[in-house]
Amino acid sequence: MTTMTITGREPCLSNSYTEKSTWRLSLRNLASKLSILPPESISLEAAATGLHHKEYYVRYNMAKMLSRRGDRDARLIMEKALKKGNPPTRASTARFLHGFSWYAAEPLIQIALQDMDPRVREATVYSLCNLHHSSAYKLMAEVLKNEVEDVRAAAVWGLRHDRDSAAVAVLESVLSSSKDVRLRVKALEVLGMNDIPEAIVIVRRLIDDPHPDIKYAATLSWLELTEDRQLEKLANITENLSGEGLEQVLRALFHAANYMKFDITQTEILDVVLPIFESALNDDYKKTRIAVAWPLAWIRHPRAAALLKQAYYQEQDAEVKAHILYVSINLLSKAGDELLADGLTKRHGEVYEMARQLEQDLADGTIRRVYY
Known part of the structure; x- marks a missing residue:
């Protein structure tokens, strides 16, 4: 008779039996379920015990529930937790002190703000924000x-x-x-x-x-x-700026005017901002001169297009000149066609390479010269 050795790797229907009807509820899910119940439906003893639990969501929801109760018993439990709990317990408790009135919460807030652990003080600040007092x-x-x-x-x-x-x-x-x-x-x-x-x-x-x-x-x-009510003051500010500082102000002006939809084509606004841009064209910092090109190409007005041409033709730095050309085409400035034609006549250098690339992009349909 041959002896058979069982290895444990033999085919089998199942190596364990599982009851399909059972459902395990994690502590985290239990805490979430409890948070939707009325606060009075949870005993104070359970809530006090939950404040000291190692699971974050249990502590969080128990503190939230006590805050929703907002009565004297809840306040005493939270005060005890702030004085005797570990740092996680104290932080979870401090996060929900805003459920009480200011006069009931202030003594607890003062305790929490003296805590040595910054996480507790951080949670307390959130509660202070939520108090709106x-x-x-x-x-x-x-x-x-x-x-x-x-x-x-x-x-x-x-x-x-x-x-x-x-x-x-x-x-x-x-x-x-x-x-x-x-x-x-x-x-x-x-x-x-x-x-x-x-x-x-x-x-x-x-x-x-x-x-x-x-x-x-x-x-x-x-x-x-x-908004656009104090642009004249901004003009006065830029008079004393140069270099990187001026660049940052110009960038902010362009971005704000863009997403806040300032109507810069109004004569009274143009009379304020165009001198800012014209003055910046002579700044020694080349990123400032680049920053000027963006609003000039974006503003749909003949005076802006003329100033963009001036910026291009007077620029001596090839990198800046190429960037002005790039911006004028991509932002659909009316000056773009003239500047592109000029760039293609250079036959060498950064400006010519940029012009060739833009010409190719226009031919491929990557850029569409559609004016609005």
């Missing part, structure tokens, strides 16, 4: 002067849709205390986006900032807030 804005403006950048970033993000004039002081605090250029740019974007008149003075001041990214963002936000 004058005292909350005032407290944030003061606290953020000596905070870490992540906590300041929470304020910028939390106020991104807040049109309360008191929020301006908070963003001003971030702008004056932060060393992070990207964060300061975000704060300027929020000021422009929220369309709060009180922000105009702050944004105007930052146009004079030496950092080019700040100067660009401030100019863009200032134009968003003032």
Whole structure:
């Protein structure tokens, strides 16, 4: 009789039995299901236990549910969590302190703002933003002067849709205390986006900032807030600018006028902006002269087309001259055909190569010379 060895690799119908009717509910899904129930349907003991759970979504939804209750029992549970919980528990709790009135929440907020863990203070700032209370804005403006950048970033993000004039002081605090250029740019974007008149003075001041990214963002936000009503002031600003600073202001003017649909063809606006562009054509910084070409090619007016031709013919730098040609064709300027014909006569150099490429693109249909 032959002995058979079982290896475990033999064909079989199934190596286990699974009950198809069973359904496993994860803790994360359970927490999500609980969040849609009325807050009174969860016992306070369960909510208190959930605040200390290792699973983030359990902590998050339990804190949210206690915030929705907003009563004395919920406040006491959250206060205990802020004082005795681990950092994740304290951060989850601090994130939902805005469910209480300002007078009930302030003692808890003061506890959370003294926390050594920046994640807890960051969550507290989000709650302060959601409170929409004058005292909350005032407290944030003061606290953020000596905070870490992540906590300041929470304020910028939390106020991104807040049109309360008191929020301006908070963003001003971030702008004056932060060393992070990207964060300061975000704060300027929020000021422009929220369309709060009180922000105009702050944004105007930052146009004079030496950092080019700040100067660009401030100019863009200032134009968003003032639209085309204060272009004469912008002309006065550019009189004292040159180089990279002037380039950033010109870029911001072009972008704002484009997406905000300024009607620059109006005579009173043209009389303001064209002298800005004409003066910039003589700037020593070549990127500034390149920046001028874009609005001149985009503005549909004979005076702008004439100034674009002037920019092309007086330009001595081949790279800049080629770029002006490129912009005039791609933005469908009326000056484009004349400049392209001139570029094809050069027979060598960057301008000629650009003209040949543009001629080929026109022949292939990559660029269509259709005037509007």
